[in-house]
Amino acid sequence: MHAESVEVRGVGLIQSLCIAALLMVVVLPVSFVVLQAIFPHLPEGSLRAPFSAIARTFGEQHLAQLLGNTVVLGLSVSLASLLLALPLAVLRGTRRLPGAKYWDLLFLIPFMIPPYIGAFSWVLSLQDNGYARQLFGWSAEGLLFSFPGIVLVMSLHLFPLVYFALSRSLMLIGKRFADAGKVCGASAFSSFLRITLPLSLPGMLASLLLVFALTVEEYGTPATLGKRSGFLVLVTSIEEKFAEWPIDLPGAALLSLALVALVLLAFWLQHYIVTRRSFITVAGKQRDEAAPELGRMRWPALGLFASVTLLATGIPIGATLACAFSRTLSGGLAWDNFGLRHFIAVFENRNGALDALFNSLWLAAATAIIAGILGALTAYVSARTRLRGRSLLDAFSALPNALPGMVVAVGMILAWNRSWWPVPIYNTPVVLLLAYICLMLPYPVRYVGAGLRQISQSLDAAARVCGATSGRVLWRILLPLIAPNLFISMLLVFAVASRELVASVMLAPTGMPTVATFVFNQFAQGSPGVGMALSVIAIFSSTAILVTVRQLFKHDEL
Structure with a gap:
């Protein structure tokens, strides 16, 4: 009985940590969006004149x-x-x-x-x-x-x-x-x-x-x-x-x-x-049907x-490559105008181009790791336990599906731009990382949850009969089986996070460009060449990383 109570407390601790993380990453920013909409003077620390902004905002002619x-x-x-x-x-x-x-x-x-x-x-x-x-x-x-x-x-x-x-x-x-x-x-x-x-x-x-x-x-x-x-x-x-x-x-x-x-x-x-x-279009074994010519x-x-x-595909790729390899935009599509000038500028870190690439890569990698771990634990609690509150945890993890990136960015600004936080994270890379995690969290939860539901719970029962704890079952049995789902979801998170624009535009700290903000600003300033060169590098480097890791993953036969 004592061992069972310790095990229940261990799983309950995982659930509590997941709920705490989701409250910080998902629920808190959404709550501040709602509170700010109701109490327009909330930044002043006042709850006066509730709902007064509704008539003004929704009364605007446009x-x-x-x-x-x-x-x-x-x-x-x-x-x-x-x-x-x-x-x-x-x-x-x-x-x-x-x-x-x-x-x-x-x-x-x-x-x-x-x-x-x-x-x-x-x-x-x-x-x-x-x-x-x-x-x-x-x-x-x-x-x-x-x-x-x-x-x-x-x-x-x-x-x-x-x-x-x-x-x-x-x-x-x-x-x-x-x-x-x-x-x-x-x-x-x-x-x-x-x-x-x-x-x-x-x-x-x-x-x-x-x-x-x-x-x-x-x-x-x-x-x-x-x-x-x-x-x-x-x-x-x-x-x-x-x-x-x-x-x-x-x-x-x-x-x-x-x-x-x-x-x-x-x-x-x-x-x-x-x-x-x-x-119902599938019932029993399907026949192999040759499609007609x-x-x-x-x-x-x-x-x-x-x-x-x-x-x-052709026009976007062609225009991106043409702009990236053209020495000057005014020189047009001429052989003597093609060169590596913009790529050299990127690797010389002119205007912070290389910094932007590095920032996007480490933010995407950190997001993939953190969202993958949090998503896997959340899916485990929701799909493989009978703890109270697991449905609430599942609802919190699904909430970002209905949150556009702009709403998440607004919520992060409203939630973390407060003087009372003991450790300020607004205008730091942390708040941008939290926004990325919020937006990407549904991917690992969905993929890992689908994998867990395909694994019979008889494996869990057999392991417990042999004396394994829930933690050992998760680590030694379930994790190896769901590793492909988790890995694919993390790759997807990495690919999407490395190109995220809205959160980067709204939340990136001063002096910390990302690929998205750099390209966007370069184009707005009328000098898209370096931005397009960085885009080519970012697109092909992220693709190369995904392909390389995927091959390593297959080699390990996980």
Whole structure:
């Protein structure tokens, strides 16, 4: 009995540490956003005039326009992404596409390019005297700096989410349901439209939800293209309330809550639509079904894939490389203008370029380690114990899913920019690290939790029969089994954290640039060459690190 009580206390200690960490990293900043929205004089240490900022903020004439712009942008990018992805996914999921794996790889490349760098690449390509004019004699600056231009750029970055989700759903469904419809007299088009496509609806809606959420919380592209055209959204307006004098903390907090409400509403709508109908497409062992050939559609299909690849991958990569290797932007695309000048400037640490790369790498590595450990322990308590409070712990760990990066940054500012903290962390790298951990925490919790739920609890019971404690079961049995899930989640955290823009712009201490802030500032100052060179180094170095570690991981056979 004594040993059991000690073991329970040990697991309870892990749970208490996880709850304390989540309270500091997640709950505290969100609570301060809510408190600041209710009590506008909170920075003065006063709770007077509660709710007085609500009428002022939501009474602003441009607020309705901000909300409308945000919603319309999210819906438009979702629709455009669906229109781009649907024909590609149908061809990939229902036909034998030549070089299918290579097309998938090419569609993954845009995810290695941060969206703000992609936006900069489109500016370099389509602006007056840009690369399009130099090569073809035309430009599209008017289109680029407009609402359709913003939708186009963001859709080309996000459509692969819909493509992969929908194509995989169609592969899983197969052609047996459509064949059954044909037996009953339906045409091929009717079978697809009335049978196959509705069966893929859950995956499609889930991916469209993610596109909508990523669109309404994206800062880089609207800030790059929207401000110049006067198209403002909630995210850019929140940043302006911190950047412009007088600083409006209550207004920023209220707009942050409005942004969270918008994301939560999207989640609820998706859940409502999907749960109204349930489709079972896999029952028992599946037959291997050979997808039919494209036939006469072969070359049109390949032309479509090539065209979308050119727009989504070729132009951003090409413009980034061209700018990075050009000695001067005004020199244009000429052989005598190409050189390594900007790369030399990076390695000579001009303007702090190398410092920015180092800062991003160590912040991303620290985030991956801390978020991985915290996420693994949180998933363990939630999935493998029966302790009271584990559902609360699970809710805390899932909360960042509904928190846009701008809201997390606002919460960190409001929570840690206080004089009463014994150890001040605001305007230090610690507060930026906390923001990264908050944003990235759902990845290890989700991946490790999924791995733990696939492991039978009979292993735990057998180990305890042999005298093992919960700690030994976790260390010697569960950890080796979930190591692939944990490792993959940490790699994902590293890749995403190394390019994080919003938290870096809002929270990076003075004199501590990151890759995102450096590139953003270089482009804003009209000298994008060094910034693009740093982008190339950061993209390829992070990719090389991921590939190298992955190979080492496979070699160890963990």
